[in-house]
Amino acid sequence: MAARVLVVGGGVIGLSCAWRLAEAGHEVTLVAPDPGRDSASWVAAGMLAPVTEVQFGEAPLTELLREGAARWKEFATSLERASGHDVGYDESGTLTVALDTSDRAALDQLLAYQHSLGCTAHRRTASECRALVPSLTPTLRGGIEVPGDHHVDNRALLGALVQACRTKGIRFVPLSVEAVAAGGAGGGGPSVDLSDGSRLGSDHLLLAAGTGTPHIGGLGAAGLPEIRPVKGHILRLGPAEGRTGPPLLPRTVRALVHGRSIYLVPRPDGTLVVGATMEERGTDLGVRAGAVHELLCDARAVVPGIDELELLEAGTGLRPATPDNTPVVGWTALAGVAVASGHFRNGMLLAPLTAAAVVDLFGAAPGDE
Numbered sequence: 001m002a003a004r005v006l007v008v009g010g011g012v013i014g015l016s017c018a019w020r021l022a023e024a025g026h027e028v029t030l031v032a033p034d035p036g037r038d039s040a041s042w043v044a045a046g047m048l049a050p051v052t053e054v055q056f057g058e059a060p061l062t063e064l065l066r067e068g069a070a071r072w073k074e075f076a077t078s079l080e081r082a083s084g085h086d087v088g089y090d091e092s093g094t095l096t097v098a099l100d101t102s103d104r105a106a107l108d109q110l111l112a113y114q115h116s117l118g119c120t121a122h123r124r125t126a127s128e129c130r131a132l133v134p135s136l137t138p139t140l141r142g143g144i145e146v147p148g149d150h151h152v153d154n155r156a157l158l159g160a161l162v163q164a165c166r167t168k169g170i171r172f173v174p175l176s177v178e179a180v181a182a183g184g185a186g187g188g189g190p191s192v193d194l195s196d197g198s199r200l201g202s203d204h205l206l207l208a209a210g211t212g213t214p215h216i217g218g219l220g221a222a223g224l225p226e227i228r229p230v231k232g233h234i235l236r237l238g239p240a241e242g243r244t245g246p247p248l249l250p251r252t253v254r255a256l257v258h259g260r261s262i263y264l265v266p267r268p269d270g271t272l273v274v275g276a277t278m279e280e281r282g283t284d285l286g287v288r289a290g291a292v293h294e295l296l297c298d299a300r301a302v303v304p305g306i307d308e309l310e311l312l313e314a315g316t317g318l319r320p321a322t323p324d325n326t327p328v329v330g331w332t333a334l335a336g337v338a339v340a341s342g343h344f345r346n347g348m349l350l351a352p353l354t355a356a357a358v359v360d361l362f363g364a365a366p367g368d369e
């Protein structure tokens, strides 16, 4: 049956769920101060990289990430159709390179683990790497090519999602949610108290507020796992005004630089997204000079040509992390209140899968699938 659904949060998770719920026939209202903008999703790199992201001991999460990646092509195509906007979905693959012999040994271990999980990944020599990406430093020690790890332009994606939501008639309420009240025993649905003092009712409520989720009042009995912020510094570099020419990178490049991880993700306009640090610093969003310096030094060690680019932006974002790094998607212990949060490093990658799971949770409206 079609339901009145309230979605709290305007990052990639809230917007994707709202759009797919409206497509499934629900009447959706989305509450967020500045949908698309004020979020980790706005600063993210947009890598869709389940294989490159493999972490030792997280095989079930890798399986989930691979399932997430498999949803992306269809999601991008239908979103572009629904919004009329290109989302910059790019299937050029990912190359991870090693800068010294220890980095090479670490990549070889990673490659063996990727193969043990059945992932497609190829060992490449230094000259094979440079044939794939000529702007790489000549001193690298080979790498791993993962043809199936793609990327999307996160900001184009968010713009397209907002547009698709508007086209579907979703109502946007540009406020914060202060507190949630569960559905009543008499059949009334859950409601939210808003920052302007008003209250909004619904049949179902979806909490998709990223690291803001645990700070919403009234969730003491919801049974949510801990969702903590993990800060990331990220840079955007671009060609100097008036400079044109072939893009510096034809695909995403990741690297181990004397044990530190770095990535450089190209955008169609020649911009490079360079990231990212992983820092446990609570909700602090300040940009630290030392973090920017480290990212620039490591990026320059991998692709010396970044020297010619301008530093367009240095930003930070907060990844919503759970204790086991796995997102939490499903009903809470509060009647009518569901959650989709805790996507940590993979919110972009998992958005299509999460939205599909939420539509299943709320049930599609008859005749509207």
Ligand SMILES: Cc1cc2nc3c(=O)[nH]c(=O)nc-3n(C[C@H](O)[C@H](O)[C@H](O)COP(=O)(O)OP(=O)(O)OC[C@H]3O[C@@H](n4cnc5c(N)ncnc54)[C@H](O)[C@@H]3O)c2cc1C
Pocket (backbone or CB within 6 Å): 008, 009, 010, 011, 012, 013, 014, 031, 032, 033, 034, 035, 036, 037, 038, 039, 040, 041, 042, 043, 044, 045, 046, 047, 048, 175, 176, 177, 178, 208, 209, 210, 211, 212, 213, 216, 231, 232, 233, 234, 275, 276, 277, 316, 317, 318, 319, 320, 340, 341, 342, 343, 344, 345, 346, 347, 348, 349, 350
């Ligand atoms: C530096 C960096 C790089 C990253 N790179 C990648 C990547 O390459 N690939 C990938 O898959 N993932 C990446 N991530 C992770 C990804 O960005 C997150 O997992 C994802 O953005 C989480 O989306 P979200 O919608 O849950 O939260 P957010 O994007 O943070 O959105 C939260 C939303 O909730 C709203 N909100 C908060 N509190 C309230 C409230 N009380 N009331 C109403 N609204 C509220 C906010 O305003 C915002 O709109 C990266 C993250 C960082 C920080």
